[in-house]
Amino acid sequence: MNTGMNFQAVKAIYKFEMARTWRTLFQSIVSPVISTSLYFVVFGSAIGSRIPQIEGVAYGSFIVPGLIMLSLLTQSVSNASFGIFFPKFSGTIYELLSAPLSFVEITLGYVGAAATKSILLGLIILATASLFVPLHIAHPFWMLTVLVLTAVTFSLFGFIIGVWADNFEKLQIIPLLVITPLVFLGGSFYSINMLPPFWQAVSLANPVLYLVSGFRWAFYEIADVSVMVSAGMIAIFLVACLAAVWWIFKTGYHVKN
Amino acid sequence: MAPFVSISGLSKTYASGFKALAGVDLEIRRGEILALLGPNGAGKTTLISIICGIVTPSEGTVTVDGHDIITGYRVTRSMIGLVPQELTTDAFETVWATVSFSRGLFGRTKNPALIEKILRDLSLWDKKDNRIKELSGGMKRRVMIAKALSHEPTVLFLDEPTAGVDVNLRKDMWGLIRELRASGVTVILTTHYIEEAEAIADRIGVINKGRIVLVEEKAALMQKLGKKQLILELTAPIGAVPASLAAYGLALSNGGSRLTYTYDARVESAISVLLGDLAAADLHFTDLKTEQSSLEDIFVTLVEEPA
Numbered sequence: 358m359n360t361g362m363n364f365q366a367v368k369a370i371y372k373f374e375m376a377r378t379w380r381t382l383f384q385s386i387v388s389p390v391i392s393t394s395l396y397f398v399v400f401g402s403a404i405g406s407r408i409p410q411i412e413g414v415a416y417g418s419f420i421v422p423g424l425i426m427l428s429l430l431t432q433s434v435s436n437a438s439f440g441i442f443f444p445k446f447s448g449t450i451y452e453l454l455s456a457p458l459s460f461v462e463i464t465l466g467y468v469g470a471a472a473t474k475s476i477l478l479g480l481i482i483l484a485t486a487s488l489f490v491p492l493h494i495a496h497p498f499w500m501l502t503v504l505v506l507t508a509v510t511f512s513l514f515g516f517i518i519g520v521w522a523d524n525f526e527k528l529q530i531i532p533l534l535v536i537t538p539l540v541f542l543g544g545s546f547y548s549i550n551m552l553p554p555f556w557q558a559v560s561l562a563n564p565v566l567y568l569v570s571g572f573r574w575a576f577y578e579i580a581d582v583s584v585m586v587s588a589g590m591i592a593i594f595l596v597a598c599l600a601a602v603w604w605i606f607k608t609g610y611h612v613k614n
Numbered sequence: 615m616a617p618f619v620s621i622s623g624l625s626k627t628y629a630s631g632f633k634a635l636a637g638v639d640l641e642i643r644r645g646e647i648l649a650l651l652g653p654n655g656a657g658k659t660t661l662i663s664i665i666c667g668i669v670t671p672s673e674g675t676v677t678v679d680g681h682d683i684i685t686g687y688r689v690t691r692s693m694i695g696l697v698p699q700e701l702t703t704d705a706f707e708t709v710w711a712t713v714s715f716s717r718g719l720f721g722r723t724k725n726p727a728l729i730e731k732i733l734r735d736l737s738l739w740d741k742k743d744n745r746i747k748e749l750s751g752g753m754k755r756r757v758m759i760a761k762a763l764s765h766e767p768t769v770l771f772l773d774e775p776t777a778g779v780d781v782n783l784r785k786d787m788w789g790l791i792r793e794l795r796a797s798g799v800t801v802i803l804t805t806h807y808i809e810e811a812e813a814i815a816d817r818i819g820v821i822n823k824g825r826i827v828l829v830e831e832k833a834a835l836m837q838k839l840g841k842k843q844l845i846l847e848l849t850a851p852i853g854a855v856p857a858s859l860a861a862y863g864l865a866l867s868n869g870g871s872r873l874t875y876t877y878d879a880r881v882e883s884a885i886s887v888l889l890g891d892l893a894a895a896d897l898h899f900t901d902l903k904t905e906q907s908s909l910e911d912i913f914v915t916l917v918e919e920p921a
Contacts, residue, residue: 363688363721365718365719365720365721365722365723366718366719366720366721368718369715369717369718369719370719372715372718373707373711373715376711377706380706447702447703447704447705448698448700448702449702449703449704451668451696451698451702452696452716452719452761453719454666454667454668455666455667455668455691455694455696456691456719456720456721457687457688457689457690457691457692457720457721458688458719458721609670
């Protein structure tokens, strides 16, 4: 009898979740791409042409990394949270709990699929953006690393929300009331150097600022904070989410009774 | 032979304070059909949920084929198939996808031929590409059974498999359960339909208020606890039961022409002694018949007795 990791189960969950993506293609891929494209049209072309360059970068190009982050964060959280919330809601979680697998396999399956979906989405948006504005990626490897790590981290975060939520309202509340404002105020559309000193200091308390800044540095080598600080912050978020998932795994919190 | 599933001192108190199980001891033999009979809220589902890993026990241990369900959960769960009571399915998935998913979840590699056989056996083959939401309730129930069988379990738990199922489908299910046993699968089913336990079980366990009240071979249980009644139609009506027969507690009815004797089937000589005494009292009868109480009567007696 097999007593090690149940990789067949990880594969089954991953494939199940990816199948759900293709089945809901419009909602999961097409609609985020369209809404992000609207930002490019409005802020990049229409308004952006009247905004001066920021640190030597045209405004339309400047906002691309921030917009990708906006989609990446919101979609990672909503994909992963819905993925694990829905079986709890519909009752099909009985099968996950009665199968020979631990929370590690469940997490790998759901978070892996949610992160894959977000990364694909990020790349599609990047490709779309290149149709509207000139793009330059100074450090493609670092860009991809930040993209992947952010997708994984926020998918883990979404997974935690999905475990915690016991109704649809709770499922929506964090993406709407926390993630979106943090991304908007995290320098997606501006450099914090444009803010008065007090608000600059406040912005530094916003974790998303470090993600956007690090990501933008990969494109244009301009950043609000040192790129090493960004890397450190991403690592801290990742570890914090892993710790939370580990705690859920140990206690069975909100999953088993 | 060592029991296949061994449950000892199993208790469960939910966070709400509700004590669903209060020290259950039960041994399940390899290859048998055990019916767990009990009223709603007796703890049947909690018991099954603990063995299958859905509910964490408060106290006690369970082993399946010698492996503890907590420390050896990967081994025990890969042997167990579960068909829960509620029809919880992924409405948007196809029958084929959901059954294949279950097999993967239980760590088994793909086996399309086996899935095809299971779906054919359950008359689901022509629905394999249908989404589950398009199926009737009875078909959904069969999809859940197919999911549970997809990883070739050696022990199958069926939680109220025929609740809300029509008569024909119920008979089909019984046939399927017997076939599974014939192929060597141990089957534990819960039910509150006594006729179901009577029809298919080898042994019957009665559970009430979180305790196992008894576990018996079905035949032995019926014989041991079954009250029998002897009904005598007298040649001529009598006004009262003669004093010489008072000890039997006979009931007189039908205008004094019918005597009913309720006796314990365990006492083999009960009838012959009475018949001898009847002849001595010069009472003759035109007809006699005996009636045995059903499992239902036994069950009602058991769960109504103060614990």
